[in-house]
């Protein structure tokens with residue numbers, strides 16, 4: 001068995017999210033060092049505030065300021081902070097019920113060690129130096145032994161409310177393509193295209209994915225196909241893709257390599273874009289050091305007959 | 314929905330179950346390559362072919378391995394071309410089973426194939442799972458899955474519901490039971506380990522690994538033809554806690570209790586319970602919420618502490634419970650699946666064998 005191929009795969013995206021009126025007021029409040037809750041019709045104050053009562057599902061909009069001091073309701077000691085977490089040094093995760101609130105807020109507590117943390121301990125908000133209207137405007141909580149802070153009775157209305165957040169997310173994976181695709185990629189590095197034949201229906205899949213989608217059985221028998229093939233269908237690309245240094249217009253085509261029962265796709269070069277046609281016979285063009293063909297070009301053979309590729313459209 | 318109490322509703326059973334050996338990594342296999350042997354095994358148990366299956370439903374999440382639309386590639390393994398009647402949930406396979414059961418209840422199909430798979434090894438699972446959290450107030454803090462479970466564990470300890478020694482005993486019992494389960498990833502004596510996020514130690518946490526599972530459902534007489542002792546599904550229900558952790562009483566699970574009640578679990582005692590409790594502390598919550606007495610055999614498979622292929626582990630609970638009925642080791646079993654932080658979502662199924 002060839003060695004397991006692996007490559008780093010980073011999935012990174014900034015989610016842009018709009019806020020409802022209650023979320024907007026809460027996050028704008030954090031920017032202004034004010035913590036707001038929302039009052040339910042039965043008189044509970046929810047912090048962090050939500051737009052709908054979690055018990056009755058009623059729409060709730062009655063904002064009320066609560067204190068920046070509170071009590072830990074449960075905690076967990078995190079001795080190895082992970083990327084993106086509020087503190088880079090060991091800290092306690094805490095649920096904190098702020099004074100004036102009936103529910104608890106999740107955040108980090110900056111404390112010297114687990115022996116200094118307990119349920120019921122008093123804490124207060126430590127504000128971030130730069131605040132933009134996000135939950136991270138609270139840098140963390142810190143131990144506090146003074147009197148409860150007194151909220152000033154903020155109305156919840158602000159001059160310049162935040163209306164959305166941008167939440168960046170990044171996850172780092174190690175991609176491995178599995179048995180069939182590893183064999184395909186390994187063969188490609190020798191400039192050979194190797195598909196796999198279904199033991200049941202005898203179709204040759206290129207690239208192979210390890211299973212026949214018609215029969216639902218593993219494919220295993222390796223079959224070298226090509227290098228020449230036939231254009232089964234194509235499109236003309238008129239919009240330049242970002243980070244892709246290819247002049248437009250160009251042709252992107254489905255190509256049935258000789259011996260394959262599935263068309264793969266590739267760019268067609270070496271011929272004016274408006275002369276590419278179904279049935280055109282092509283061959284791969286490799287560039288130095290490349291791991292896959294750069295593009296396909298005409299072989300000069302007569303066009304393939306429609307009946308030779310109609311099943312592969 | 315959900316108890317099939319009234320007359321005229323079809324009897325539907327789990328007639329076969331198969332699962333992979335669950336392991337730390339499966340980087341030599343793609344998802345479909347990992348899944349396919351399980352699909353063939355479960356079909357072989359009934360003698361059915363893919364083309365005999367009336368409805369196919371799967372559960373998986375692309376976030377685990379970072380592969381977009383991986384579930385469409387996995388479909389190659391069931392022979393999905395020409396098109397079959399098929400559906401997918403971005404949830405644990407137990408919810409795919411719920412959908413398939415509902416489909417069979419409508420009479421649209423007589424048999425269903427349900428499968429689920431998860432490859433946690435390519436990604437940082439603890440961080441990946443933060444992406445399912447409230448995106449406004451919680452996800453920006455990246456609280457990982459172990460940290461959130463640890464907050465729940467501490468709440469239980471503070472309430473006097475458990476202590477670290479009792480949690481360690483749950484871990485030891487689970488992995489000891491798993492010695493009889495050839496599919497388990499962690500079995501036998503395992504050191505309880507260092508604190509991961511205190512109060513949880515490594516031994517309180519599930520192994521991270523890859524795996525897949527599949528079951529076949531069949532209705533009425535078809536079930537009796539396919540299985541000597543079908544595991545009849547008497548009810549399935551799914552309930553959810555409020556999504557804000559600070560609103561919840563983390564020491565209890567009213568949603569699990571309600572799901573069990575609606576699924577009919579409290580009508581008669583069960584002899585077996587397969588609980589999807591990835592953390593030791595969550596078994597404490599579930600035993601209380603589901604009113605499981607000492608006479609109930611809990612997680613004879615070793616449970617999620619022995620193997621927790623994310624997205625398949627809940628379906629494995631249903632499969633393990635059904636398999637005990639198939640083997641005559643249980644007459645009435647409860648299967649539970651969870652999803653989300655601190656047992657946020659809970660599904661309960663009640664299974665019964667024919668009287669002996």
Ligand SMILES: [Zn+2]
Pocket residue numbers: 198199200201202203212213214215216
């Ligand atoms: Zn085939």
